[in-house]
Structures are given as structure tokens and as C-alpha cells.
Amino acid sequence: MPRAAAAAKWRLMTQASERPHRNFYGRTRGKTLKKSQRAYLEEDLAKLSPGPVEWDVNPERRPLDLEALFGGREVWLEVGFGGGEHMVYQATLHPEVGIIGAEPFINGVAMLLGKIRRAGVTNVRVHPGDARDLMDVLPEASISRAFLLYPDPWPKKKHHRRRFVTPEHLEPLARAMKPGAIFRVATDIPDYVRQTLEEVPRAGFEWLAERPADWREPWEDWISTRYEQKALREGRVPHYLTFRRLG
Numbered sequence: 001m002p003r004a005a006a007a008a009k010w011r012l013m014t015q016a017s018e019r020p021h022r023n024f025y026g027r028t029r030g031k032t033l034k035k036s037q038r039a040y041l042e043e044d045l046a047k048l049s050p051g052p053v054e055w056d057v058n059p060e061r062r063p064l065d066l067e068a069l070f071g072g073r074e075v076w077l078e079v080g081f082g083g084g085e086h087m088v089y090q091a092t093l094h095p096e097v098g099i100i101g102a103e104p105f106i107n108g109v110a111m112l113l114g115k116i117r118r119a120g121v122t123n124v125r126v127h128p129g130d131a132r133d134l135m136d137v138l139p140e141a142s143i144s145r146a147f148l149l150y151p152d153p154w155p156k157k158k159h160h161r162r163r164f165v166t167p168e169h170l171e172p173l174a175r176a177m178k179p180g181a182i183f184r185v186a187t188d189i190p191d192y193v194r195q196t197l198e199e200v201p202r203a204g205f206e207w208l209a210e211r212p213a214d215w216r217e218p219w220e221d222w223i224s225t226r227y228e229q230k231a232l233r234e235g236r237v238p239h240y241l242t243f244r245r246l247g
């Protein structure tokens with residue numbers, strides 16, 4: 001590799017290391033991929049990838065061409081889609097919108113790809129990596145709805161700053177969302193509710209007043225996710241919070 005290119009690569013790698021979670025793309029968290037899952041990844045992922053997102057393939061952070069990706073449809077975003085059940089459900093329910101999701105857990109990506117095949121939906125795009133990289137290249141005010149469903153709880157106090165509901169994540173999210181856009185957050189962790197209600201309004205959202213009384217009621221178009229099922233089995237209580245982007 002020429003020296004200048006190697007130096008540029010090194011700069012990118014060191015920048016990347018400032019984002020401790022982004023490098024877990026490709027890890028299977030100890031689980032092996034089934035043969036069918038490997039096939040989904042090999043055959044479908046490139047077709048459904050939104051384009052240059054990662055730092056090393058888009059170092060200037062050129063915005064994605066969402067018009068080309070979704071043909072002018074309204075665009076929704078799901079952060080950390082897990083096994084993808086909610087994304088595919090919403091894509092089936094709303095063929096008139098385009099949904100883009102980020103998830104670094106490769107087994108989850110493979111599960112989503114399998115569900116996309118079985119449902120036959122064509123309005124989903126997948127970034128197999130950190131949502132921060134994706135948010136960085138979303139055009140300003142381009143997202144009409146965003147979902148953060150059961151984000152990693154990071155229960156220890158010293159890890160709270162790793163939670164998604166911190167300025168590091170919420171500011172790029174707010175930048176990418178249209179004024180009036182809806183942001184849904186579901187969590188089973190009471191302290192996560194506290195932090196969400198503190199931090200999300202600070203980033204330029206209002207908590208929708210019609211929902212505080214019924215924050216234990218899921219949204220009408222809700223499908224329970226894998227993580228929610230686990231939380232319910234373990235006796236934890238889901239909370240559903242709805243915000244609107246101001247401006």
C-alpha cells in the first residue's frame with residue numbers, strides 16, 4: 001500500500017477507535033451463522049446496503065442519496081433492529097415509505113434478510129453497522145420517523161454515557177430528522193426512561209403530551225420485538241415514549 005494511503009487508513013482507524021462500539025460489525029457474539037443465514041448475507045446484503053456509510057469508504061461523509069434509494073418515498077429509520085421483526089412489520093404495513101435500519105450484530109442482520117425475503121418487501125435498506133455512521137451520512141431533515149426499540153440498557157452508572165440517549169447520538173439524530181418527525185422509544189428499564197425523558201427534549205424534541213398517561217400502552221401499529229418478549233418473560237414492564245422533533 002502506498003505510504004500516503006497507509007497513513008490515511010491509519011488516520012481513519014484511529015478516528016474509528018474513538019467510537020468504541022462501531023467496530024463490532026461482523027461479530028456474531030459467540031453464535032454461529034446458519035448456512036441459510038450465510039446465504040442471505042452473501043446474496044442479499046450488497047443489494048440492500050444503502051451505499052457508502054462507513055468512515056473508510058466515505059471519509060468525506062458525503063450524504064446518502066435517499067431519493068435514489070427510495071424513489072422519493074418518506075424515509076423512516078430504525079436503530080438497533082435486533083432480529084428485524086419490527087422493521088419488516090412496518091415495511092409490510094407501510095409500503096409507501098422506505099425504511100432504513102442499522103444493526104451491527106451480524107446474526108440479527110441475517111435474520112432481517114431472511115424476513116425480508118419471506119415477506120417479499122422491497123422498501124427496506126440495511127446498514128450492517130453502527131447507527132452513528134449511518135446518521136452521519138443521512139441528509140439534514142430527511143427522516144420522518146425514527147424508532148429506538150429496547151436499546152442496550154448499560155445498567156451500570158459508569159456506563160450510562162454509552163447509552164443511545166446521550167448527546168453524541170441524539171444530536172446527529174435530531175439533525176437528520178424533519179421538523180415534526182416522530183421519534184419512538186421503547187424500553188423496559190426505569191432508569192433508561194428517566195434518562196430518555198431528560199436527554200431527548202434537550203436535543204430538540206417534545207414528549208407528546210397525549211401519551212404520558214398511557215405510556216404502558218403500546219402504539220396501535222406495534223409488534224412485540226424479541227427483546228420485549230424476553231423482558232416480559234423476566235417480569236419487566238415495557239414503557240413506550242413518543243417524541244416530536246421541534247422546529
Ligand SMILES: C[S@@+](CC[C@H](N)C(=O)[O-])C[C@H]1O[C@@H](n2cnc3c(N)ncnc32)[C@H](O)[C@@H]1O
Pocket residue numbers: 021079080081082083102103104105108129130131132149150151152153225226227228
Ligand atoms: C437490546 S437489543 C434490542 C433489539 C431489538 N430492537 C429488539 O427490540 O428486539 C439492542 C440492539 O441494539 C444494537 N445496537 C447497540 N448499539 C448500536 C449502535 N450504535 N447502532 C446500531 N445498533 C446498535 C445491538 O446490537 C442490539 O441488537
